[in-house]
Amino acid sequence: MDCEADAFYRQLPKVELHAHLNGSVSVQTMEKLICRKPDLNIEPSMTAIHSGRRTLDQCFQVFKVIHQLVDSEEDILMVAKDVIKEFAADGVKYLELRSTPREETNTGLTKRRYVETVIEAIRQCKNEEVDIDVRFLVAVDRRNGTDVAMETVKLAEDMMLATDGLVVGLDLSGDPTVGHGRDLLPALERAKNSGMKLALHLSEVPSQCEESELLLNLPPHRIGHGTFLHPEVGGSQSLVDKVVKNSIPLELCLTSNVKGQTVPCYSKHHFQYWYQRGHPVVICTDDKGVFCTELSQEYQLAASTFGLAPEAMWRLSQQAIDCTFAPEGLKQQLKQTWTQLQRQALRE
Numbered sequence: 619m620d621c622e623a624d625a626f627y628r629q630l631p632k633v634e635l636h637a638h639l640n641g642s643v644s645v646q647t648m649e650k651l652i653c654r655k656p657d658l659n660i661e662p663s664m665t666a667i668h669s670g671r672r673t674l675d676q677c678f679q680v681f682k683v684i685h686q687l688v689d690s691e692e693d694i695l696m697v698a699k700d701v702i703k704e705f706a707a708d709g710v711k712y713l714e715l716r717s718t719p720r721e722e723t724n725t726g727l728t729k730r731r732y733v734e735t736v737i738e739a740i741r742q743c744k745n746e747e748v749d750i751d752v753r754f755l756v757a758v759d760r761r762n763g764t765d766v767a768m769e770t771v772k773l774a775e776d777m778m779l780a781t782d783g784l785v786v787g788l789d790l791s792g793d794p795t796v797g798h799g800r801d802l803l804p805a806l807e808r809a810k811n812s813g814m815k816l817a818l819h820l821s822e823v824p825s826q827c828e829e830s831e832l833l834l835n836l837p838p839h840r841i842g843h844g845t846f847l848h849p850e851v852g853g854s855q856s857l858v859d860k861v862v863k864n865s866i867p868l869e870l871c872l873t874s875n876v877k878g879q880t881v882p883c884y885s886k887h888h889f890q891y892w893y894q895r896g897h898p899v900v901i902c903t904d905d906k907g908v909f910c911t912e913l914s915q916e917y918q919l920a921a922s923t924f925g926l927a928p929e930a931m932w933r934l935s936q937q938a939i940d941c942t943f944a945p946e947g948l949k950q951q952l953k954q955t956w957t958q959l960q961r962q963a964l965r966e
């Protein structure tokens with residue numbers, strides 16, 4: 619990559635809104651985890667997709683390997699702190715991390731301790747004056763069905779109250795070919811009624827139109843991917859109309875979609891469809907560890923693929939602030955930071 623462009627995109631202040639904790643673990647952190655657990659015989663090549671493309675199913679196999687490596691409070695604390703610091707080093711000023719609470723009988727980890735440990739990592743980074751604001755979304759894995767979803771929402775509600783607003787919402791993710799959103803509607807409705815924001819993976823694969831129609835009626839506050847919403851790729855005008863009418867921002871993850879083969883190549887990414895219409899879109903990484911990318915690299919790829927000038931990229935990163943689940947005061951602060959940094963960049 620071009621060094622000058624590289625520096626520009628690293629310095630550009632950015633907002634990351636779609637980052638799964640265990641998919642964001644870097645090679646360096648992975649090495650530390652592998653050293654802690656030599657008996658598992660896990661090779662670094664099993665935890666990331668360096669080159670080439672995989673099926674979505676193969677991508678989900680990678681998460682299973684990573685989950686074996688991250689199974690204690692100690693691991694989660696290290697992983698979360700490393701991930702937060704790496705995003706900060708890449709110029710991310712505001713991060714919404716998401717993760718699926720897991721219990722592990724081997725290590726005595728409970729779902730509550732899981733969330734508390736991520737929150738502890740966020741607090742420690744704040745105390746260490748890492749230059750980034752972090753919030754947390756509790757993730758519901760769609761494969762686990764109605765009861766687990768409801769249990770997760772209750773845990774998220776408790777944590778939202780206990781953490782003074784560090785938990786801001788709920789994510790719906792997991793293998794899109796498994797389970798149906800209709801079974802999760804009661805849990806999602808409850809979350810929304812208790813003041814949580816909803817960021818839902820929607821239409822990540824074709825043939826989810828019916829589910830997307832249903833979930834868009836909530837409506838969610840943000841959409842992850844939304845790859846197959848528009849009619850040109852088998853979605854429908856009615857889906858697009860719902861997204862546009864409610865002005866629901868899309869979290870777009872270019873490399874994730876190309877490497878996971880839901881999009882044929884960068885130039886055919888649905889970024890173009892929504893950006894051209896002036897719809898709010900936010901560039902994100904999804905799983906920077908698994909897909910071997912960084913947010914600065916995703917910005918650079920979007921700019922070079924779609925011919926966007928630096929000013930347009932400044933606008934894109936600044937507009938992402940309004941799509942965050944941050945309280946109004948923090949949004950204003952972030953906007954000031956952007957203005958100051960942009961003035962500074964122009965003087966240089």
Ligand code: IMP
Pocket residue numbers: 638639640641681716717718719757759791792793794819822874904905
């Ligand atoms: P974790 O929730 O921190 O353990 O992060 C890994 C989990 O995030 C995976 O097991 C999936 O449930 C979810 N995930 C990561 N990437 C994707 C994606 O592209 N689509 C749907 N779910 C995903």
Ligand code: ZN
Pocket residue numbers: 636638791819842904
């Ligand atoms: Zn995702």
